[in-house]
Amino acid sequence: MLLNLTGKFQAFKGTETPQLTTMRGITLFSQVATNELRAIKGLLHRRTYIKDEIIFDEGEKGQAIYFIIDGKVLICKQGRPQDGAIAELGAGQCFGEMALIDNSPRMAQVRAAEDCTLDVLFREDFLGLIETHSRIASKLSLELARMMGERLRQTINSYVL
Amino acid sequence: MSDSDSPSAITWCAIIAATCLLLFLFQQILWLVVPFLLALALYYLLAPLNKKLVLSGLSPDFSAALLSGAFLLLSGAALLFIYPIAIAHASEWQIALLRYLEGGTRAIEGMIAMMQDKFVFLRDSDISNDARQNLMNFAEQFSDKHLGKVILTIAAWLPSILLAPIITYFLLKDGAQLRRFIGCTVPNAFFEKTLYLIYALDRTARLYFLGLIKVAAIDAAFLTIGLWLLGVPSALILGIISALLGWIPYIGPLMGLTLSIMVTATDFPGDMVLLYWVMGLFGVLRILDDFVFLPYIVGKSMHLHPLLTLLMFFVGEAIAGVAGLMLVIPILAMVMVLGETLEIILLDTRLRARHTYARNLHKRAVTRDLNIS
Numbered sequence: 001m002l003l004n005l006t007g008k009f010q011a012f013k014g015t016e017t018p019q020l021t022t023m024r025g026i027t028l029f030s031q032v033a034t035n036e037l038r039a040i041k042g043l044l045h046r047r048t049y050i051k052d053e054i055i056f057d058e059g060e061k062g063q064a065i066y067f068i069i070d071g072k073v074l075i076c077k078q079g080r081p082q083d084g085a086i087a088e089l090g091a092g093q094c095f096g097e098m099a100l101i102d103n104s105p106r107m108a109q110v111r112a113a114e115d116c117t118l119d120v121l122f123r124e125d126f127l128g129l130i131e132t133h134s135r136i137a138s139k140l141s142l143e144l145a146r147m148m149g150e151r152l153r154q155t156i157n158s159y160v161l
Numbered sequence: 162m163s164d165s166d167s168p169s170a171i172t173w174c175a176i177i178a179a180t181c182l183l184l185f186l187f188q189q190i191l192w193l194v195v196p197f198l199l200a201l202a203l204y205y206l207l208a209p210l211n212k213k214l215v216l217s218g219l220s221p222d223f224s225a226a227l228l229s230g231a232f233l234l235l236s237g238a239a240l241l242f243i244y245p246i247a248i249a250h251a252s253e254w255q256i257a258l259l260r261y262l263e264g265g266t267r268a269i270e271g272m273i274a275m276m277q278d279k280f281v282f283l284r285d286s287d288i289s290n291d292a293r294q295n296l297m298n299f300a301e302q303f304s305d306k307h308l309g310k311v312i313l314t315i316a317a318w319l320p321s322i323l324l325a326p327i328i329t330y331f332l333l334k335d336g337a338q339l340r341r342f343i344g345c346t347v348p349n350a351f352f353e354k355t356l357y358l359i360y361a362l363d364r365t366a367r368l369y370f371l372g373l374i375k376v377a378a379i380d381a382a383f384l385t386i387g388l389w390l391l392g393v394p395s396a397l398i399l400g401i402i403s404a405l406l407g408w409i410p411y412i413g414p415l416m417g418l419t420l421s422i423m424v425t426a427t428d429f430p431g432d433m434v435l436l437y438w439v440m441g442l443f444g445v446l447r448i449l450d451d452f453v454f455l456p457y458i459v460g461k462s463m464h465l466h467p468l469l470t471l472l473m474f475f476v477g478e479a480i481a482g483v484a485g486l487m488l489v490i491p492i493l494a495m496v497m498v499l500g501e502t503l504e505i506i507l508l509d510t511r512l513r514a515r516h517t518y519a520r521n522l523h524k525r526a527v528t529r530d531l532n533i534s
Contacts, residue, residue, distance in 0.1 A: 132213070133212065
């Protein structure tokens with residue numbers, strides 16, 4: 001009986017479902033172990049957006065970070081998708097990460113550049129992770145810092161060049 | 162949530178009206194509401210442990226079953242342990258109860274006599290005889306009229322109380338799914354705002370229920386140590402029962418004090434100084450609860466004005482009695498979040514415009530190949 005339970009425990013620990021495999025494709029989760037991914041999976045909300053649909057507006061209170069599972073999104077100045085485009089992001093990338101750090105308003109508008117599927121992690125859940133799963137939270141924070149550092153470097157380079 | 166997001170006067174009226182209506186409805190299904198609230202408290206208590214078990218590699222289902230099953234087993238074992246003892250000692254306990262009731266009666270008589278001795282205007286009144294007669298009647302008739310009812314009520318409530326671990330199991334197992342399910346029902350435009358408010362509700366409920374448990378534990382420790390230092394027998398049992406009774410606003414602490422006075426007056430007849438010490442201990446605890454423990458532990462999580470809280474207690478009591486006293490604040494907090502959400506969604510023209518725009522996009526997408534004039 002105990003052996004059977006242990007077997008189930010080990011089997012469960014090692015199993016990686018298709019959703020977990022998809023999650024592994026997201027840069028922010030690249031350093032997270034399978035069982036840790038499972039804990040994060042329970043916190044994510046899956047949303048689907050149609051092409052041109054607004055995901056959030058500039059100046060809106062940010063509460064969540066978005067992970068692109070499928071499709072592309074356009075980051076642009078408020079209401080200017082054509083002439084105010086800032087960046088286009090695709091599967092595996094994330095946006096709205098400042099919402100995890102502070103309560104500041106969204107810095108740009110984000111629209112679906114094509115039909116897309118997104119996973120959403122709320123700041124409350126991230127703060128909960130810091131309290132209950134500090135190991136996962138520190139891994140995510142480190143990846144988040146790396147990603148923001150990379151974006152800062154790109155911005156500086158674009159100004160210098 | 163910022164002050165600018167606090168509900169308007171009209172919304173407040175709707176929130177209070179909805180709370181009253183819910184209290185009235187919940188009173189009809191109290192057998193389900195009480196175990197549900199107990200399950201919520203248990204859920205918030207076990208949730209951190211559940212998360213740790215899931216992280217250690219157990220499946221969410223197994224972890225939820227393990228925790229709620231363990232709680233159910235412990236409750237069952239406790240009942241099985243207590244039941245034969247209760248049956249074996251029932252007659253002794255009944256005699257003891259009558260003895261304590263008589264002791265309490267004597268203590269009240271003593272207090273009235275002391276007051277008549279001090280205040281001239283009380284000397285000629287029949288207050289002592291009336292009180293004595295009423296209390297003696299109550300003490301004599303308690304075992305015949307009330308004890309049976311009390312035991313029957315407890316027995317009738319047991320099955321529904323046992324529902325609590327089962328509800329807890331589903332909350333632990335499907336809590337995150339439930340949140341996702343609610344999220345799925347909300348259109349994209351309102352998703353972030355609605356979910357934020359649901360999280361706010363969750364945080365409020367967690368602070369409230371865990372806060373109540375923590376305050377009860379502190380109260381129990383404070384009373385046990387205090388009563389033990391005063392030399393009152395069964396200090397631990399009295400401390401725990403009084404702390405649990407404290408969950409019933411206003412009436413609960415008085416019931417705890419009455420119980421302790423009955424025991425003290427019976428075991429130390431005539432020792433009025435000790436009785437005053439016991440009353441003082443309960444008085445100090447009340448002050449500490451209201452000004453230190455509750456504000457710091459439960460916090461201002463409810464964001465309710467003290468006057469409104471007090472008024473709602475009266476309204477709750479008028480609608481649903483003691484149950485209303487216990488339920489009114491959690492229900493008000495939940496309805497308040499719901500009211501806030503609806504107000505934000507209904508008054509935010511940008512969100513509504515985004516929702517209409519998204520609906521039009523969907524409509525255009527699904528009718529792209531259709532020639533609809």
